[in-house]
Amino acid sequence: MQFLGHVVRFIVAALVLMVVGWIVPQFSVGGFGSALLLSLVIALIGWAIEGIFGKKVTPFGRGIVGFLVSALVIYIAQFVVGGVSVSVLGAILAALVIGIIDLFIPVSTPFEAGKRNND
Numbered sequence: 662m663q664f665l666g667h668v669v670r671f672i673v674a675a676l677v678l679m680v681v682g683w684i685v686p687q688f689s690v691g692g693f694g695s696a697l698l699l700s701l702v703i704a705l706i707g708w709a710i711e712g713i714f715g716k717k718v719t720p721f722g723r724g725i726v727g728f729l730v731s732a733l734v735i736y737i738a739q740f741v742v743g744g745v746s747v748s749v750l751g752a753i754l755a756a757l758v759i760g761i762i763d764l765f766i767p768v769s770t771p772f773e774a775g776k777r778n779n780d
Contacts, residue, residue: 671700671704675693675696675697675699675700676696677700677759677762678690678696679693679696680762681755681758681759681762682696685751685755685758686750686754687747687748687750688746688747688754688755689745689747690744690745691745692744694744695742695743695744698742699738699742699745702738702742703734703735703738706738707734710730710734728757728760731756731759732752733752735752735755735756736749736752
């Protein structure tokens, strides 16, 4: 059942990225497949950053550092995923919109959920 939760989380994240691509100028996602792959890449980069620097510096952390790291992760992810185009301003605005959406639809990442279950 936990696997299905991860799949749903990535589908929701892809839908959010597509909405962000529609709202935010200088941020475009080619289609649902690109958005799904982008959500996976963002989660993996965030997981790696959390492993290296700790929870306070992750894109999923709170505060200005988490916000800036989130924008940086979004910007870097465009080089890994085809069909995605993001400017620096677009990454910052996307991180802001994603943060606002996360306030209303708080969901944990698959990696955070696994850590909570192991605590």
